[in-house]
Amino acid sequence: MTITFWVLFVPLAGLIAIPITLITGNVDFLYNFAVWGAAMGVKITGVKMVAVGRERLDPKSAYIYMSNHVSNLDPPVIVDLLPQRVAFMAKAELFKIPILNKAMRLAQFVPVDRKNRDAAINSVHDAVKTVQSGQSMLVYPEGTRSRDGRLLPFKKGPFHLAIESGVPVVPITMLGTHEAWPKGKFAIYPQTVTAIFHAPIDPKKFETREQLLAAVREVIASALPEDRR
Numbered sequence: 589m590t591i592t593f594w595v596l597f598v599p600l601a602g603l604i605a606i607p608i609t610l611i612t613g614n615v616d617f618l619y620n621f622a623v624w625g626a627a628m629g630v631k632i633t634g635v636k637m638v639a640v641g642r643e644r645l646d647p648k649s650a651y652i653y654m655s656n657h658v659s660n661l662d663p664p665v666i667v668d669l670l671p672q673r674v675a676f677m678a679k680a681e682l683f684k685i686p687i688l689n690k691a692m693r694l695a696q697f698v699p700v701d702r703k704n705r706d707a708a709i710n711s712v713h714d715a716v717k718t719v720q721s722g723q724s725m726l727v728y729p730e731g732t733r734s735r736d737g738r739l740l741p742f743k744k745g746p747f748h749l750a751i752e753s754g755v756p757v758v759p760i761t762m763l764g765t766h767e768a769w770p771k772g773k774f775a776i777y778p779q780t781v782t783a784i785f786h787a788p789i790d791p792k793k794f795e796t797r798e799q800l801l802a803a804v805r806e807v808i809a810s811a812l813p814e815d816r817r
Contacts, residue, residue: 638782665783696723739816744798755791758788761783765779
């Protein structure tokens with residue numbers, strides 16, 4: 589049911605929200621409309637979303653949110669629970685779609701070409717400018733979804749972004765989304781899913797990105813079951 593809803597919702601969002609965004613030059617309506625559709629798709633399956641620790645966040649501050657990634661449910665759950673709009677680093681191919689390209693750039697999304705190392709480095713520099721402008725970002729340091737729910741090794745790119753920008757990192761631990769919609773499965777099962785927002789970490793307190801990586805990973809892992817750390 590959720591997938592059917594999203595399949596129907598996406599063209600509707602494109603027809604209604606994208607033209608409004610292009611006309612006004614303001615991405616807020618498109619973002620809020622998309623978040624509503626994503627969250628509604630989650631809720632109609634009986635999945636309940638719970639936020640823990642959100643009081644630690646200042647809605648007026650920019651953050652780099654870093655979360656474990658175990659399910660396609662992770663992004664719609666997180667963006668619905670966040671106190672402010674976030675940008676993403678998205679596949680470069682999406683920016684080749686004319687109308688979508690304009691909307692994504694208005695939303696300050698950053699294109700990433702993982703097949704081209706130099707382009708990927710430039711993407712990190714672009715992301716630094718984005719967060720330094722006051723726009724929060726959501727990144728997944730594992731780089732892909734975990735198939736079994738266990739925490740995968742972290743990529744170094746997101747921590748280069750944090751060190752270079754100086755923007756606080758908010759570690760997020762996702763619980764329950766793997767059980768609700770495991771990687772490789774079609775069906776979504778009713779579950780209570782929880783996003784644990786840990787205290788912001790100041791990257792300026794770390795001498796290297798490796799030290800910051802280890803600290804963020806330890807915090808995210810601390811709220812996971814032992815067999816998934």
